[in-house]
Amino acid sequence: MRWITPLAVGALCLTLAACTTSPTGRQRLTLASDAQLDQMGAQAFQQYQQERPMVGGSPQRYVQCVADALVRALPPQQRQAENWQIRVFRDDSANAFALPGGYMGVNTGLLEVARNQDQLAAVVGHEITHVLARHANERVSTQTATQLGLSVLSSAAGLEGAGGQQLMGALGMGAQYGILMPFSRRHESEADELGLFLMADAGFDPRASLALWENMSAQGGARPPAWLSSHPSHGQRTQDLQARMDEALARYERARQAGRTPDCPRP
Template sequence: MRWIRCAAVATLALTITACTTSPTGRQQLTLMSDAQLNQMGQEAFAQYQQDLPPAGQAQQRYAQCVAEAIVAVLPEQERNQDWQIRVFEAEQANAFALPGGYMGVNTGLLDIAENQDQLASVIGHEIGHVLARHANERVSTQTSTQLALSVLSSAAGLEGPGGEQLMGALGLGAQYGILLPFSRRHESEADVIGLRLMADAGFDPRASVALWENMSAQGGANPPEWMSTHPSHGQRMQGLQAEMDNALARYEQARQAGRQPNCPRP
């Protein structure tokens, strides 16, 4: 059908003009302006700081020390971003990163991360999300998926209860077949980038696996992996182990170069 050919041509043109490469060499679709997303990240970070109580100064200095050691080994362009990290008083074992270099860590995660190396695996992971422009890719994927479903609905005349039911099924298929796998891919990629960064900064990369062992020991029900935005704990540990030889070599090079962070845990 003609509309299918037109949609295919438009999609191809969009993909070609918005194609970038992640730090691991993966092809990405990035439609958004980095400046626009960075502004949104700044606004969201300000809102977080209004809504969540700050942790104590000792915890803040601890996270800042680890973050600065990792930022120091970034390429110059990325290193010169306005990186900011805040520790929030919240029991959930969680951390986040926003476009523009804004990061948050909950005290609940500091309770699980037993030392500076384990915390470095978390902060390296969050910096990895920013370096790989995952927020841009996520928004771009959602936008292009919704556009494709809208074009399909209009062109195929899917109206009425039957059409709504079919479009609902297609939307569900897009969620589990495209959007969630992309999110899991982002998490795995950030794990790899973070592992390299922490090793380059002189943090022991083996601590990344120990952190996830701690997370697994916390228990808690998880949805099936195909319904989750994150890989399973076991899959994450396997992915980290697969990269460990390279990370250990980078770690030894960093130590020989004098990069030996000292960030005492409060």
């Protein structure tokens, strides 16, 4: 077992070297190459466009208008750092996604739930900040580190046979609910906060984010408890957004005074 100590020390050094700070000041682990993830994002986005029906015309112009207004509100370095692209896909689910590199998609179902440009900006702003905060890198890095830790533990403890496999399965489930999913919930909460401020900076009314989640809640459907979900509950999201609303409204007023008054006609 003498090899375990050098391995643990090496992993610790790697982890410390890969620790960075998120836009909200949270410590995070980023082991992956951003350039490689951006390339993978571009490839995945191209494949997605080939496999899913896209919608052009007024829906695409509407979504593009909102996205452009949000991107213009970014600092120049962030605005130029990504290859910002957004597409509308024909899908009844009220969903949107973002990929490393600035590639985003919005489903037509979301356009039914987000009932005006401000509500849509809440979603697109959320997706833009997922990209800027490098959440994909952190997610991949956390999964990699977790799998490495379980592998080392299995070898060190000599967990073999049916009993060992059962224990490792329990440990794996504990890692899923105790580490990986909470990380994703933190990502979602962070993107909610950053996206709220971004939409306000772009001249969209941040109060629309609260209305959006009321619309989402009205969609109904069974939801798992928050600790078993990769996303915060609707109630938790609304509470967190409300707690930051005063600052968001102040930023919104400054944006409007500076002439940022987006006007994106809804199809």
